[in-house]
Amino acid sequence: MRFGLSDEQKMLGDMLNKYLDTNLTMDVLRQSCDESIHHNQKIWSGLLDQGTHTILIPEEYGGAGLSMLHSEVVSEMLGNHIAPVSYLTNAVLAPLAIQHAATDAQKDKLLPEIVSGKVIYGVGLTDVVANRENSSLEVKAGKVTGTSMFVIGGQHADKLILASPGTFILVDSMAEGVAIEALSTVDKTRDFAVVKLNDTPCEVLGAQGSSTEAIEIVLNAARISIAADSLGAAEAMFKKALAYSRERFQFDRPIGSFQSIKHILAEMVTDLEPCRSLVWYAAYAFDEVEDEVTLLACHSKAHVSEVAKNISRATTELHGGMGFTDLLGLHFWFKRIEVNRQLLGGPELQRHIAAAAQGWAPDAITAA
Amino acid sequence: MELNYGPEYDEFRAEVRHFCETEGKKTQSGAMRMGEHRPSAEAVDWQGKLIEAGYTARTIPKEYGGFGGEPDIVKSLIIQEEFVATSTRAGIQNQGISMLVPTLLEVGTEEQKLKYIKPTINGEMIWAQGYSEPGSGSDLASLKTKAVVDGNNFVINGQKIWTSSAQFADMCFILVRTEPEAPKHHGISYLLMPMDSEGLDVKPLVTMTGEAFFNEMFLTDVTIPITNIVGQRGEGWRVANTTLKYERGMLGNPGMSATGIRGVADLMRDETISGVRAIDMPIYRDRLLKLQGRSLANKYHGLRLLSNEINKEGFGVEALIVKLSATYLAHEIYSLAVDVMGEFGTLYDGSIYQRRKDWMRQYLGSFMGIIGGGTSQIQKNVISERGLGLPREPLVRLDQNGWDFLKKI
Numbered sequence: 001m002r003f004g005l006s007d008e009q010k011m012l013g014d015m016l017n018k019y020l021d022t023n024l025t026m027d028v029l030r031q032s033c034d035e036s037i038h039h040n041q042k043i044w045s046g047l048l049d050q051g052t053h054t055i056l057i058p059e060e061y062g063g064a065g066l067s068m069l070h071s072e073v074v075s076e077m078l079g080n081h082i083a084p085v086s087y088l089t090n091a092v093l094a095p096l097a098i099q100h101a102a103t104d105a106q107k108d109k110l111l112p113e114i115v116s117g118k119v120i121y122g123v124g125l126t127d128v129v130a131n132r133e134n135s136s137l138e139v140k141a142g143k144v145t146g147t148s149m150f151v152i153g154g155q156h157a158d159k160l161i162l163a164s165p166g167t168f169i170l171v172d173s174m175a176e177g178v179a180i181e182a183l184s185t186v187d188k189t190r191d192f193a194v195v196k197l198n199d200t201p202c203e204v205l206g207a208q209g210s211s212t213e214a215i216e217i218v219l220n221a222a223r224i225s226i227a228a229d230s231l232g233a234a235e236a237m238f239k240k241a242l243a244y245s246r247e248r249f250q251f252d253r254p255i256g257s258f259q260s261i262k263h264i265l266a267e268m269v270t271d272l273e274p275c276r277s278l279v280w281y282a283a284y285a286f287d288e289v290e291d292e293v294t295l296l297a298c299h300s301k302a303h304v305s306e307v308a309k310n311i312s313r314a315t316t317e318l319h320g321g322m323g324f325t326d327l328l329g330l331h332f333w334f335k336r337i338e339v340n341r342q343l344l345g346g347p348e349l350q351r352h353i354a355a356a357a358q359g360w361a362p363d364a365i366t367a368a
Numbered sequence: 369m370e371l372n373y374g375p376e377y378d379e380f381r382a383e384v385r386h387f388c389e390t391e392g393k394k395t396q397s398g399a400m401r402m403g404e405h406r407p408s409a410e411a412v413d414w415q416g417k418l419i420e421a422g423y424t425a426r427t428i429p430k431e432y433g434g435f436g437g438e439p440d441i442v443k444s445l446i447i448q449e450e451f452v453a454t455s456t457r458a459g460i461q462n463q464g465i466s467m468l469v470p471t472l473l474e475v476g477t478e479e480q481k482l483k484y485i486k487p488t489i490n491g492e493m494i495w496a497q498g499y500s501e502p503g504s505g506s507d508l509a510s511l512k513t514k515a516v517v518d519g520n521n522f523v524i525n526g527q528k529i530w531t532s533s534a535q536f537a538d539m540c541f542i543l544v545r546t547e548p549e550a551p552k553h554h555g556i557s558y559l560l561m562p563m564d565s566e567g568l569d570v571k572p573l574v575t576m577t578g579e580a581f582f583n584e585m586f587l588t589d590v591t592i593p594i595t596n597i598v599g600q601r602g603e604g605w606r607v608a609n610t611t612l613k614y615e616r617g618m619l620g621n622p623g624m625s626a627t628g629i630r631g632v633a634d635l636m637r638d639e640t641i642s643g644v645r646a647i648d649m650p651i652y653r654d655r656l657l658k659l660q661g662r663s664l665a666n667k668y669h670g671l672r673l674l675s676n677e678i679n680k681e682g683f684g685v686e687a688l689i690v691k692l693s694a695t696y697l698a699h700e701i702y703s704l705a706v707d708v709m710g711e712f713g714t715l716y717d718g719s720i721y722q723r724r725k726d727w728m729r730q731y732l733g734s735f736m737g738i739i740g741g742g743t744s745q746i747q748k749n750v751i752s753e754r755g756l757g758l759p760r761e762p763l764v765r766l767d768q769n770g771w772d773f774l775k776k777i
Binding site: 001002003004005006069242245246253254256257258259262263265266267269270271273274275276277278280281284296299302303306348351352354355360361 | 369370371372373374442633647648650653654656657658660661662664665666668669671672674675676678679685686689692693745747748749751752753755756758759760761762
């Protein structure tokens with residue numbers, strides 16, 4: 001019996017950590033954010049070289065055919081370094097949408113293309129879980145008209161996968177009638193867009209109206225991956241708080257010798273470590289325990305969001321005035337955690353869906 | 369991630385299951401609450417059967433009355449799982465078995481092991497714990513109850529508090545100061561004291577639950593043989609820490625909250641407020657779901673710690689956090705149950721208006737976990753100092769000029 005990462009999974013994390021430590025310095029990160037380079041091609045090339053983008057793609061399509069737990073390790077490490085790359089859309093959401101919704105012919109064409117690393121995907125899911133603008137897509141005879149809100153990675157994508165109740169469609173971002181409106185959130189490490197379509201040629205993945213289950217699978221993968229990202233970012237903040245409490249002296253003492261500070265750090269780690277266990281199990285359940293996935297994915301996203309929020313607040317506060325400056329850069333982690341919290345539904349919504357999954361609440365607001 | 373125990377354990381599980389479904393059905397299930405009373409004759413009889421089968425006292429050597437099995441945490445876990453799954457009565461659990469016996473096995477003399485372990489694990493010899501004093505709670509090592517040597521005896525004088533089980537115990541493992549000149553951690557000895565000794569006065573200490581699981585114990589010239597010491601004179605602190613680590617493990621069982629969540633969810637499906645079930649009210653429901661998220665995190669964290677133990681990977685800070693996390697969580701789960709019941713949740717009279725479970729008693733009783741075995745604040749010191757390597761607070765002394773800081777960080 002072993003609960004936790006295999007040696008191979010640990011190695012994957014260590015390798016990625018080393019790569020990001022060397023290549024994604026604070027200067028590179030700051031430059032990416034300042035210039036709104038949400039998808040840093042140089043960092044992404046390194047990930048492509050390591051093959052991390054093919055983890056969830058089956059071997060028959062040229063992928064590595066590994067587990068969600070492998071992918072969780074990558075998401076956590078990217079969150080730790082708040083990497084400005086579109087791993088979530090290219091390596092998790094697009095491949096899973098294609099695998100679970102598309103026809104064999106579509107898979108044969110699209111999955112090897114992702115493996116080649118030449119295509120960048122944007123994915124729109126918000127309208128099927130947390131629709132705020134009455135946005136919708138109307139698909140008729142190979143054409144689509146309508147709006148998809150908060151499309152993840154929509155600004156720089158070559159192709160877009162957009163969800164509407166029961167259906168995934170694939171659109172070329174250069175196609176006729178596509179208008180992409182940039183959304184600028186507080187988090188400059190990722191981009192979002194409103195995609196407006198007017199009689200635009202599109203391809204339905206699989207058959208129209210037959211992808212309810214596939215959408216649920218993709219949403220669960222998103223919840224687990226976003227939870228892992230926040231977990232990594234929260235861990236990075238906790239480590240910064242711990243280091244600062246040892247090196248910052250006031251009243252001739254390291255501030256980490258004051259119980260008021262020590263106890264905050266103790267509370268942080270007490271909340272953080274069980275989060276890791278929860279997200280690991282949710283990732284394992286994604287592949288192995290089908291009937292528990294929605295419950296665990298929703299709880300992971302909700303619970304990690306709550307813990308990460310507390311840790312990001314406490315870390316900022318513990319650094320005093322410096323924590324509030326742009327100079328120190330803590331705010332980049334704070335903002336990534338905040339956007340993750342809201343992305344595809346905040347904690348209250350996740351818990352509502354988790355309640356519905358146990359028959360404790362009326363049917364959740366989902367694609368179904 | 370490999371969550372199967374492996375095929376070699378399937379046979380063992382089947383054997384345990386068979387025992388539960390045959391022998392187990394012949395006895396009544398029924399858990400005894402900690403420190404409530406002595407085990408019944410029936411419980412002692414059942415305990416004998418369990419030891420013989422190797423389902424309790426499993427790794428205690430045969431010569432001391434145990435089963436003499438090899439330590440195997442997976443087998444222990446399978447036993448626990450099967451007993452819970454079949455609602456089979458578990459073996460006796462008390463602090464003699466969980467704290468004193470492991471301590472004697474580690475540091476006791478051969479004579480002590482032969483004399484005390486067997487009757488203790490049989491459930492016939494009950495132990496009280498004599499650690500805390502009115503002036504020595506979190507700073508236990510400052511304890512003042514003293515023992516002086518008089519010929520072949522220790523003569524003990526002082527006062528203890530929170531002495532659980534003292535009202536019916538046969539023996540007490542007690543910490544006393546034997547070397548008053550030595551630094552505080554090096555002047556303590558660990559003694560074994562018969563509870564029928566002369567000069568002992570035990571008074572029940574009623575807690576906020578209205579019950580007296582604990583006692584105050586006054587000692588006046590209590591005389592016991594000098595051979596009743598565990599370890600050497602002045603080594604009592606080290607010996608006691610052997611025991612405390614077992615107590616902390618006992619208080620922080622991460623699986624317990626799952627039972628609480630199930631109970632409150634059941635309550636919320638039954639309890640209606642002006643005709644609406646509590647579970648159908650989003651505000652109550654969201655509180656339940658928040659606690660369920662924490663409970664699940666703790667559940668899988670428990671599996672991770674177990675895995676560390678099985679694979680001998682050692683423990684870091686992730687093991688020190690369990691008690692702090694689990695005890696606050698339990699408090700909040702019971703608090704939700706009381707809130708769901710509203711005014712009726714405050715009833716404390718066993719009347720028919722008190723629905724099903726005694727939630728208020730559990731809510732009040734949850735302080736035993738939060739405070740017992742080191743308060744949450746002490747836990748945070750342990751986590752930050754031992755787990756995160758942060759420095760201790762500097763020492764402070766009050767003299768005639770006010771507070772004097774002794775700059776030792």
